[in-house]
Amino acid sequence: MNKITTTLANLPNHEGEIIGPSEWLEITQERVNKFAEATNDFQWIHVDVERANQELDGTIAHGFLTLALIPYLSHGFLEITDSSRGMNYGVEKVRFTKPIKVGKRIRAITKIIEARKRVNMYQITLETTIEIEGESRPACVATTVGIAFPNTGE
Numbered sequence: 001m002n003k004i005t006t007t008l009a010n011l012p013n014h015e016g017e018i019i020g021p022s023e024w025l026e027i028t029q030e031r032v033n034k035f036a037e038a039t040n041d042f043q044w045i046h047v048d049v050e051r052a053n054q055e056l057d058g059t060i061a062h063g064f065l066t067l068a069l070i071p072y073l074s075h076g077f078l079e080i081t082d083s084s085r086g087m088n089y090g091v092e093k094v095r096f097t098k099p100i101k102v103g104k105r106i107r108a109i110t111k112i113i114e115a116r117k118r119v120n121m122y123q124i125t126l127e128t129t130i131e132i133e134g135e136s137r138p139a140c141v142a143t144t145v146g147i148a149f150p151n152t153g154e
Contacts, residue, residue: 004112005079008122008150011115019077019112024105024133025069027061032102035065058103063096066106066140070128073108078124084151089123092143098135105133113143121147 002019029049036042044051045060052059071088080086100106113125123145130140 020109022073022108058101060099083148086148089145089147094142098137100139
């Protein structure tokens with residue numbers, strides 16, 4: 001895995017760099033069912049295995065489950081040595097370009113788009129692609145924004 005270790009001040013020097021890929025993660029029916037329970041999204045394409053097998057050749061993961069897995073999959077890609085904490089700030093653009101069939105494995109690859117100093121933090125824009133093992137088209141491409149705060153020594 002390609003990983004970047006840097007400081008906040010040096011972060012803009014890494015714009016354009018690609019980090020990752022993550023390890024592969026299998027999308028299981030259990031994970032999909034738990035996401036359905038957490039979000040009350042019980043659409044049959046996700047949770048009705050019998051019907052989905054007949055009509056779709058299997059159930060598919062929720063698009064928002066895919067999006068929600070980005071922090072987990074990309075954890076460890078970027079280590080900022082002088083940051084006390086980081087937080088999600090927002091999502092600029094998300095495209096779900098191919099459904100993920102249950103049983104498939106996915107992984108993340110991330111590109112650092114922009115890193116800018118703000119008043120008391122750095123704003124980091126990342127583009128993450130979620131690949132499906134054995135597929136030429138990705139499942140998802142998302143541009144996310146995070147913020148990182150400097151370690152104040154407290």
